[in-house]
Amino acid sequence: MTRSIFAPPQRSSRGSAVSVRGVSKSFRVYQDRNQSLKATILRRKRASFEEFWALRDVSLEIPEGRTFGLMGHNGSGKSTLLKCIARILEPNEGSITARGRMAAMLEVGSGFHPELSGRENVYLNGSILGMSRAEIDRKFDTIVDFAGVEAFIDQPVKNYSSGMYVRLGFSVAIHVDPEILLVDEILAVGDMQFQEKCREKFAEFKDQGRTVIVVSHGLGEMRTFCDEAAWLDHGRLVEVGPAVDIVDNYIEAGHLARPVASGGMRHGSGEVIVERIELLDRDDEDTRQFRTGEPLTMRLHYRATERIERPVFAASLHSRDGQHLWSHHTWDAQYIPSAVSGSGSIDVAVPALPLQPGSFTVNTSVVDEELAHSYDQWVKAVQFDVVPGGTPRESGGVLVMQSTxxxxxxxxxxxxxxxxxxxxxxxxxxxxxxxxxxxxxxxxxxxxxxxxxxxxxxxxxxxxxxxxxxxxxxxxxxxxxxxxxxxxxxxxx
Amino acid sequence: MTSDVVAPGSRRGPGRSRAGERKHSGSRELLLNLTMREVRSQFKRTALGRLWSFINPLATIAIYSIVFGFILRSPIEPGVNSGIHLFAFFLATALIPWSFMSGAIMAGMGSIVGNSGLLTKVYFPRVILPVSTILAMTVTFAIELSLLTAIMAVVGGPEVLLFLPGLIAMMALTVIFCIGIALMLSIAMVYFRDTQHFMNIFIQLWFYATPIIYAPTLIVQLQETVRNDGWTLFGEPFPLFMLYNLNPSTRITGAFRSMLYDFQWPSWQDWAVVTVWAGAVLGLGLLVFRRFSARVVEEL
Structure with a gap:
């Protein structure tokens, strides 16, 4: 980022929330796993196994107050690292130091006892996660309210629907008020409405300067949600840095992305893609030059090779240096087509461009309604410039705030x-x-x-x-x- | 998982002592909560609920009384100071502590494997699991024992109440002993699931090797019989009774029976042997647990 006198002081400069130093972790992979005494005695050893190194000499600093993503293929060691940070697994070598209270949400509701009531389980699970009784007393109503299970709180949790179960578990975990929150696959929880609540809660966490460490497969999610990311491959650390860069590098390196003739890279399963993007000005002309304050309509021309139920379209805006400035998807806008097939287009209209002069890139994506499966991600699809001469005119940075x-x-x-x-x-x-x-x-x-x-x-x-x-x-x-x-x-x- | 965490591998770190304190109090609370979870869930969904914790031992006592007291006529002495001479009481005063021991060891053994879901998802000091399981059973044990004491007071006289401190002390030693064993077995169980089946058999053997359904004097008689049959060790009678008395459960059940049935303080040897056993087993248990528990999660 270009820093000027207007650049805000960096919040994260105070130090790291988690220091991972030279951590290695191996697992035993049994060729012929036996847990019987007889075989052990006969062979005079438990079982033959091979050491499998899930993590090899990983060192990284996770700065305080940032949302940090761990990414990589399956088996890259990202979940192992998360579990090591959570102290569930103990590294063979190296050390991990965490500053601040930590809560792990690796699988919510895992401490629930099915026969006990929701109320009893909240207390039990809360204390497993490190809350004191007084603390749970204080937060009890908020927890139950967040989970939306008021009516059933004195029922045994085995009578809960799986959604209620997960919501209550998540709610307890998120109310631990950790300084460091560890999350595995953030948004795979509950229905859309609840996911939205969770997203808000995460945003709140971020605003409060808490550290969130996330393992995710969703690259789009990683890009928008995380500030920084680490990329692991076969247990080794490949790269650490701003999430946007890391995600892009990851996509490129994994040949997941195919270059698009008209510019940018594309990845995704491809049943429906955004073929072409028009940036329309006030006169519906496709242009790449706008001025501050002018209307801008992005017209996404899609093509679907099969019928896709309730796809969610999204567009996002990035500054030249990769800073994520804005995104809007049709799920948030509550403008979800019931289905698409064949070709068509969809518009997202910006009434007045609140950007100062500069260059910007547009990414688009089409995902499923759960925001989990990605049909199409088009990265750096088009670029446009905001040229001087628009209104209002402000002095620097990216945004136009209409300040006086x-x-x-x-x-x-x-x-x-x-x-x-x-x-x-x-x-x-x-x-x-x-x-x-x-x-x-x-x-x-x-x-x-x-x-x-x-x-x-x-x-x-x-x-x-x-x-x-x-x-x-x-x-x-x-x-x-x-x-x-x-x-x-x-x-x- | 609470506290300023100084993660494994780094034994030193900023704020270690403060972290230690906070962790300690948090663990105590968690231990309490997990114990209460066990206690509360034990008899959930049963019509009789907590009554089962009385019906179970009563039924066992009734059955054994009929089989061993009435049919097989296991010879017993009357209580030394109490004068009670009833097989059911003779049996109950040893059977209830034994049931606790066997139950606690078996439950504690399965506590790590049984809570794998929890262990693979959340960090907390693992030792809490076997300990809370056993503490939950201790609650039942304490209730049973107080009920038994009350009954003995009615049957044999209120003098039995003088032994309350002794009963509490012996109970504490028993709990420590069981925790020590359970710590070792809970780890063994992770690596070898056979441990459970092996222990099922071993507990049966152990039951009959403990003077519960018979008086220890039978073993002295047996030793004589064996000598008369010509079995000796270096010219001495085979020290069957001495070996027998090394069995911690002999001492533990003997001590309870001594206080509750005979209204007599256990011998100092009883106290000494039980204390040494409890201390040694707990020490070894903690050692084994600390050595192996770090990798337990991977093996689950």
Whole structure:
């Protein structure tokens, strides 16, 4: 990422939540597994086995407050590593140090006793996961509420449906309030509605600066959900880094992805694919150049070789350096086609592009309704540029926030005749549609007397576009003055 | 799984002592909860519920009393200080501790294999499993024992209540002994499932090698018989009775019977032998458990 004076301080710099140092783990693979005493005595050893190294000298630091993914093929050792971190398995060599309370959700509800009531099991499972009685007392209602099993909480859990069972187990685990949460296959839990709740909960975890370590097969999920990832192959660490890069490298290395003639890479099972993407401007013209604040419609042309029930289409936006900026799938939008077959198209419309000038790439995907099976993932499908000249105009970064500067104190510095304290809404001239801001005018600002000689003296006035870029030049931001709009073409990258 | 975890392999780490404390209290709570789980679930879905924990031993006592007391006429002495002379009581005072021992050892043995689902998914100190299983059975044992004590007080007089501290101490030693054995066997069970079948037979043998349905004086008589038949060891009578008395269950059941049936303190040798057995077995059990439990999860 390009860092500028506007770059936020890095939260994760404080240290690592989990340090894995030179960890190796072997399993015994029995050629002729016998657990009988007779065979042991006859052969004078238990069984012949071969050592199988599930992990070989793996070292990595998992930074605090990040969502960290472990990825790799089956048998790559990612689950073994997770279990070693969870202390369920003990490494043969090396050490793992974890700072903070840890909770593992490798299989939820595994400590439940079928004959005991939901209530008793919440207490039991909570204490297995490390909660004290007082703590569970306090969280009990929240746990039950989250799981949605209030009516059945005093029934034995064997009478629960499998969904209820899993939801209660998950709910207990997630309310342990761990500083480090270990998750195996995040969203394979419960129905869609519950998965959504879980996703929110994970997001909340992230926001609270907790560390989440995830093992997942879902590459799309990995890319959007994780900040960083480690890629393991046959027990060895291949690469650690930002999740987006690692996922891309993984896809490319695994030849999972096929290059697409028009650009980007594609992987997935292919029953339905997005063949072509149009980026339509206000006039329905397919273009690769937009300005801030303009409407953008992505038209995804799909082709299905067979009838696909309830496919979920998704589009996502990435900055040039791979930062995931946005995604939206039709499941969240509750716009799921009952079925598709043959060819067709689907649009996702952005009323006003809230991006500052720069280059962006679009990824698309088609997955099943469970968001588990991936029909098509098209990575870096198209690229477009946001060129300078749009509105509103802000000073740097990726997003357009439609921010305003106001309330300069002491007030004497603002010309009382032309400025309205607190700002007044003015007519928007840009015609960017309904999402355009109700702008605030602070159109005339006096500069402080000690403003530099190269700063334009006097007023900034008569912005033809009005709106949020009416900054008090040089006053607070120290940003360079803003002359008339069209003159300044400063690409951000 | 709680605490600042200092994961295996790194025996030192920041905040180790604090982590140790927190882990300790967490483990105690978990031990309690798992014990309660066993206790609560033991008689779930049975119409008679907890009553079964009384019906079971009562039935066994009744059957053995008829077979060995009434039909086979196993000779017994009257209680030394209590004057009770009834085979059912003679039997019960040793059978109840024995049932606990055999039950606890068998249940503790299966506790690791039986909870594989839990072990492969969550980390907690593994030792909690056999210990909580046995503690859950101790609850039943304690209830049975207090009931038996109450009955003996009615039948033989309230003097039996003087032995309460002795009963509690002997119970504690018995529990420790069983935990030690169960720790070893629960690990053995993971590697060799035969252990269970082997133990089924061994427990039967052990039952008859313990003076439960007969008085230990029978063994002294047997030793005489054997000598008279010409079997000697270096000119001395074959030390059958001495070997017999090395059996910890002989001492344990003997001590309980001594207090509950004879209203007599067990000999100091009884205390010594049981204490040494319990301590040694627990020490060995912990050693074996610590040595092997790290890899147990992979073998499940």
């Amino acid at each position: 500067w106001r309330n300069l104190l002491p007030t004497g510095l603002v010309d009382p005749a032309t400025s309205a304290p607190g700002g007044v809404p003015v007519e928007d001239h840009t015609g960017t549609g309904p999402a355009a801001p109700a702008t605030t005018a602070l159109s005339e600002v006096d500069l402080p007397a000690d403003a530099g000689p190269d700063e334009p003296a006097g007023h900034v006035s008569d912005r033809q576009h009005g709106g949020a870029q009416d900054l008090p030049n040089g006053v607070a931001t120290g940003a360079e003055p803003l002359p008339d709009f069209g003159d300044r073409a400063t690409p951000r990258r």
